[in-house]
Amino acid sequence: MASLTLYPAEERLEGGSRVTFDLYMITAVTLFVVMMLIGLTMRMTQATWLNVNPALFYRLLSMHGAGMVGTASIATTAVMWFFLRKYVGLHLWAFVANYVLFMLGALCVIVSIFFGGYGALWTFLYPLPVHGMGLWSNNASALFLVGYLLIGVGSLVFYLDAAAAIIKVYGNLGRGLGLQWLFGGEINPDHPKAVVASSMVIIANSLGILAGSVVLVMNLVNIYYPQITLNALFAKNLTYWFGHMYINATIYMGVMAVYELLPRYTGRPYPISRPFIWSWAASCLFVIVVYPHHLMIDFAQPRWLTIMGQVVSWSAGFPVFCVTAYGAMTNIHRSGIRWTMPSRLMALSMFGWAAGIVPAILDGTVRNNLVMHNTQWVPGHFHFYLLLGVLSMVLALIYHVLGNRANAVPNSGLDRTGFFVYLIGGLIFTLAFLSAGHQSVARRMATHLPEWTLTDKVGSVGATLVVLGMLYYAIRIIVGLLGRPVVIDTSHAHPADTAG
Amino acid sequence: MKPSPRSSALAGAVLWVILALPPVRHVLESELTPQVLVQIPLLALAGALLARLFSRRLDTVMRLWNDGGIPGLLLASVAGMTWMLPRLMDASINEEGYALAKFLTVPLLVGVPVALSWPKSGFVTRGVLLLEVVATAFRMGWLYLVSPERLCSNYLLGDQQRLGKLLVAIGVVIALVLAWQLIWGRVRVESPQ
Ligand code: HEM
Numbered sequence: 001m002a003s004l005t006l007y008p009a010e011e012r013l014e015g016g017s018r019v020t021f022d023l024y025m026i027t028a029v030t031l032f033v034v035m036m037l038i039g040l041t042m043r044m045t046q047a048t049w050l051n052v053n054p055a056l057f058y059r060l061l062s063m064h065g066a067g068m069v070g071t072a073s074i075a076t077t078a079v080m081w082f083f084l085r086k087y088v089g090l091h092l093w094a095f096v097a098n099y100v101l102f103m104l105g106a107l108c109v110i111v112s113i114f115f116g117g118y119g120a121l122w123t124f125l126y127p128l129p130v131h132g133m134g135l136w137s138n139n140a141s142a143l144f145l146v147g148y149l150l151i152g153v154g155s156l157v158f159y160l161d162a163a164a165a166i167i168k169v170y171g172n173l174g175r176g177l178g179l180q181w182l183f184g185g186e187i188n189p190d191h192p193k194a195v196v197a198s199s200m201v202i203i204a205n206s207l208g209i210l211a212g213s214v215v216l217v218m219n220l221v222n223i224y225y226p227q228i229t230l231n232a233l234f235a236k237n238l239t240y241w242f243g244h245m246y247i248n249a250t251i252y253m254g255v256m257a258v259y260e261l262l263p264r265y266t267g268r269p270y271p272i273s274r275p276f277i278w279s280w281a282a283s284c285l286f287v288i289v290v291y292p293h294h295l296m297i298d299f300a301q302p303r304w305l306t307i308m309g310q311v312v313s314w315s316a317g318f319p320v321f322c323v324t325a326y327g328a329m330t331n332i333h334r335s336g337i338r339w340t341m342p343s344r345l346m347a348l349s350m351f352g353w354a355a356g357i358v359p360a361i362l363d364g365t366v367r368n369n370l371v372m373h374n375t376q377w378v379p380g381h382f383h384f385y386l387l388l389g390v391l392s393m394v395l396a397l398i399y400h401v402l403g404n405r406a407n408a409v410p411n412s413g414l415d416r417t418g419f420f421v422y423l424i425g426g427l428i429f430t431l432a433f434l435s436a437g438h439q440s441v442a443r444r445m446a447t448h449l450p451e452w453t454l455t456d457k458v459g460s461v462g463a464t465l466v467v468l469g470m471l472y473y474a475i476r477i478i479v480g481l482l483g484r485p486v487v488i489d490t491s492h493a494h495p496a497d498t499a500g
Numbered sequence: 501m502k503p504s505p506r507s508s509a510l511a512g513a514v515l516w517v518i519l520a521l522p523p524v525r526h527v528l529e530s531e532l533t534p535q536v537l538v539q540i541p542l543l544a545l546a547g548a549l550l551a552r553l554f555s556r557r558l559d560t561v562m563r564l565w566n567d568g569g570i571p572g573l574l575l576a577s578v579a580g581m582t583w584m585l586p587r588l589m590d591a592s593i594n595e596e597g598y599a600l601a602k603f604l605t606v607p608l609l610v611g612v613p614v615a616l617s618w619p620k621s622g623f624v625t626r627g628v629l630l631l632e633v634v635a636t637a638f639r640m641g642w643l644y645l646v647s648p649e650r651l652c653s654n655y656l657l658g659d660q661q662r663l664g665k666l667l668v669a670i671g672v673v674i675a676l677v678l679a680w681q682l683i684w685g686r687v688r689v690e691s692p693q
Contacts, residue, residue: 094624153628156627156631157624157628160623160624160627160628161623161624163623163627163682164623164624164627164689167623167682167687167689172681172682172683172684172685172686172687173682173683174683174684177683179683179684203679203682203683206631207679209631210631210634210635210675213631213632213635214635214638214639214642217635217639218639218643221639221643227647227648227649228643228647228648229646229648230642230646231646
């Protein structure tokens, strides 16, 4: 069971671990700010408040999509590493290798977009990368794909090291997931939720990365040997299998922060249960087969795949989400929790996940998808759970670490203001997208019809607030992480003693 | 009981010679599928068996030059990739020089380094390599299936497509076995030698 000690000794970061963790998180928050500024530029362009030419818009959209997905991934990988290392022997070199490969990959992506003009978006859907129409060269597309390959190998190295460590302690990944307790047996109450979640992420995301590495290389082959043409629908299947799993994994890595930290802030145990194990096992399977909900409009897709995508969409995220949200609520209810930054961010993350999943499920239904497909409903739902859900999970952990270093749980007036600005901005921004989707405003359009600009303008106001909130967080976090830690032994402190 | 290094090496040498016999070569090279799925893997196996003879003697060299088995596996990957090129497979049938190169490099630059490096490599290195093997099987299979023209001038399109299907099937089987092993099986994760 996760410890109820606020800052347990085995979580303390020292030496290389501390430097690497800080590097991950400082890089992540900096990239989030930069990518949000790019997002704001795009939203204001749609609102006609800025005049960005379409060629640049699609480059910015490619950068924003790839950059945000990548950043969410490294930030949540750091969350997984932070907690998993307490239970199994992770190697620091694997965590460092992931960072280095990510940075190299990011460099390729940035060069291909800003120097090569690449604008075929983060989904690199075949055959768009080879149809630059003079805006970008095939070499630029190739560099973008190589960047993805490097990032994928980095994740794989980290996952394999984590898999080895879990197998060493628990025997295999199935036992890490807790499958031995699905149908009976006494569940070990000390079996860490972080190990369950990590096992699931390793299985699902490694398969996704495998699919990605196949389709990326085949795209590269097509770039240099155009006579080898690919089946576009098959390539799309693999691409979405990879992309969907990669971004989905961020929520499953991020949620470990809630499992581990929430009980410490409520002062109440948050034990593992059979429904919890069932939900993770089910989601592990479902998340692997849910991606066809991205292809509901592809009429040539085999019917059974579309039906599977529809049915599984209704159940893929649900089990883990329900068990987690219900578990979190019962953990908080009447616990006498004192709201500080980490606990506030965790509650927000549960809300962001919950509220974001509903429009996602609506869109994952064939009937609705016929109308909603590729409207701004889609960025509406995923910004909801990424911006308010996943980012809040990451920020909760960072604030928790800041509290450990400063020896006081962060909760200043400025922090609270930053939180409020981010929350209000986030709600306005995401609801504006959903409202635009409701009016069938197409997504991924550089120029909007005059009738569409009202939601663009409202969205831009919300986005400005989000950027301000994130900018505050980033400065606060960078200063906090780089500052000197207060050296007082707090290993037995309870939140009530330290909240300031 | 594990066979002694001598008998392994002897088996390797015999296998090497058998593969080089003209009738055997003729059978294995008459179609693309047996060349890719039987001849080349068996040549690598011959090299791997031979390697047992001098694996001890190479200990110091290995410690200096083959840290964690990574350089050796990289060498084997590069050499292996070379022999995936249809043009080279073609040439190895048409020209004796290329045939000799195949019979020397596949055992010595693929089989030997894999045999010497595998025991030294850790879980992560092995995992990356195995996933790359699966991905390569899918990629090559896909390539052979969709290529509109014959990639090797010695072989027919139908042969090429059959190989494509088999490679995809092999990729699926290896991926399933690996997934099964990791999720339900017994995996030994010991530190490399
Ligand atoms: C201030 C915050 C943000 C702003 C202003 C913003 C803005 C935008 C805009 C305008 C789009 C294009 C919408 C369209 O298709 O019409 C977009 C797409 C996207 N955003 Fe954001 N975003 C923000 C935060 C985030 C975050 C936190 C993430 C992920 C962690 C994210 C991930 C994405 C992705 C994956 C796309 C899809 C790109 C594509 O369609 O190819 N964004 N964003």
